[in-house]
Amino acid sequence: MQDNDFELINRFLSGEEVAFNLIVKKYQKKIYWHARQMMGNHLDADEVTQEVLIVIFNKLKNFNFNSSLYTWIYKIVTTRSLNQIRKKQIKRFFSIDDNEEIELKDKHDIVEELDSKEKLEKVKKVLQKIPPKQRQIFIMRNFEELSYEEISEITGKSVGGLKANYFHALKKVLELTNENK
Amino acid sequence: MKTNNERILYYISDRLNREERILFEEELKKSGKLRTEFDHIKFQLDSLSRGKEFETDETYFTNLLPKVYQRIDKQKKFRKFGGIYYLVPTATAVVVLFLFLLNTKPNYDTGYKDLAAEVVNNLSDQEVSEKYLTELEIDPADYILEQNNDELSVKIPSDLELNNDSYTRLIDNPLADEYSTLRNLSENELETVYEKLNSTTSQKVQ
Numbered sequence: 001m002q003d004n005d006f007e008l009i010n011r012f013l014s015g016e017e018v019a020f021n022l023i024v025k026k027y028q029k030k031i032y033w034h035a036r037q038m039m040g041n042h043l044d045a046d047e048v049t050q051e052v053l054i055v056i057f058n059k060l061k062n063f064n065f066n067s068s069l070y071t072w073i074y075k076i077v078t079t080r081s082l083n084q085i086r087k088k089q090i091k092r093f094f095s096i097d098d099n100e101e102i103e104l105k106d107k108h109d110i111v112e113e114l115d116s117k118e119k120l121e122k123v124k125k126v127l128q129k130i131p132p133k134q135r136q137i138f139i140m141r142n143f144e145e146l147s148y149e150e151i152s153e154i155t156g157k158s159v160g161g162l163k164a165n166y167f168h169a170l171k172k173v174l175e176l177t178n179e180n181k
Numbered sequence: 182m183k184t185n186n187e188r189i190l191y192y193i194s195d196r197l198n199r200e201e202r203i204l205f206e207e208e209l210k211k212s213g214k215l216r217t218e219f220d221h222i223k224f225q226l227d228s229l230s231r232g233k234e235f236e237t238d239e240t241y242f243t244n245l246l247p248k249v250y251q252r253i254d255k256q257k258k259f260r261k262f263g264g265i266y267y268l269v270p271t272a273t274a275v276v277v278l279f280l281f282l283l284n285t286k287p288n289y290d291t292g293y294k295d296l297a298a299e300v301v302n303n304l305s306d307q308e309v310s311e312k313y314l315t316e317l318e319i320d321p322a323d324y325i326l327e328q329n330n331d332e333l334s335v336k337i338p339s340d341l342e343l344n345n346d347s348y349t350r351l352i353d354n355p356l357a358d359e360y361s362t363l364r365n366l367s368e369n370e371l372e373t374v375y376e377k378l379n380s381t382t383s384q385k386v387q
Contacts, residue, residue: 024246032242046241053249054256116235123229142230148195167194170226174190177225 005069012060020060023069024053030144031077037139038081038132040124042109044088048080055080067153074154078136085132126176134169141166185218193222 011019028049035048055076063072111117127135136155140146148159155162183191191197192205209215366374 021246024249028242028245049245050249050252053245054252057249057253058256110238110241111235112238113236120235126229142226163194163196167190167196170190170194173229174186174222174225177229 009063020057027073034077035081037127040128044084048084051080052076071153078154082132125180126173129176130169130172134165137162137166138169185215189219189222
């Protein structure tokens with residue numbers, strides 16, 4: 001997988017734009033779903049996904065081949081998601097994100113099946129109530145099944161710190177799950 | 182002492198050291214209660230994790246790349262001409278600010294200062310007094326008298342003639358009863374006075 005990624009990067013760097021299309025096709029769903037779980041709605045996840053793909057296009061020339069493309073992309077996704085959450089918090093503080101916008105965000109979705117929607121809503125209710133950094137590690141451990149070492153490489157945090165963070169995330173998630181029953 | 186719940190979470194989050202882990206796993210095999218609690222927590226977490234990826238409207242992912250390229254093109258154009266977008270309003274703002282700073286004092290201020298300087302430096306006190314202060318210092322009644330001297334010296338029939346002093350008083354005090362003389366005139370005499378006044382005024386206009 002890594003060799004294939006490096007080959008795609010080299011092709012892109014030598015001017016083949018098709019290689020970028022292949023990278024996008026390969027990672028777009030992973031990027032979207034990480035952003036979706038972090039943001040809790042489609043519109044914000046879409047914004048993050050597009051931003052991430054633009055950053056990949058612009059910064060791929062600086063890729064140093066020290067880490068895998070997957071880790072590198074993940075670094076961008078996690079950073080952008082946290083930034084977007086901060087932006088939203090600031091907007092909410094100044095009451096810019098009004099009720100109409102929240103309704104609009106709930107209306108637009110690419111998940112159409114009712115059962116899936118219900119499950120997604122249940123996850124959202126829990127995840128949106130835990131702090132963003134704990135949410136991030138919970139998503140990476142539980143949904144993306146990444147190891148602590150991989151998460152450490154992506155986030156730059158120590159494994160010990162990540163374990164403690166995950167422990168607190170689990171505790172809160174279980175409390176909230178029991179509350180919502 | 183840790184509760185079972187906490188020990189389970191410590192185990193799942195891999196926060197137990199090697200010995201604690203072995204002990205916990207042994208207890209998990211032996212204790213039915215701990216096993217049940219462990220399974221329950223695992224089930225709760227797994228049920229959340231089942232929402233990894235859902236069936237989605239695939240057109241979103243098909244249209245994603247064109248949308249991204251569109252935004253990349255926009256950014257490229259902005260980078261190319263972005264300078265102009267910023268330069269024009271910035272230059273306008275600088276010019277407006279510059280003009281504003283230059284024009285904080287109105288023009289008449291400098292004109293007034295020049296005139297004052299000229300008066301102080303080039304004119305004697307007497308000239309200033311004659312040219313600029315006379316009209317202001319003169320008594321208003323005298324000033325009007327001076328300005329209208331011709332009209333006041335209209336020839337009026339000798340028995341009706343009023344001296345200038347009377348006019349001055351008349352101007353100073355419009356309610357003074359100087360017109361009482363006129364009341365004693367006949368219609369013909371008044372007509373004569375009117376004609377004379379009228380002809381004098383016409384001559385002046387011509």
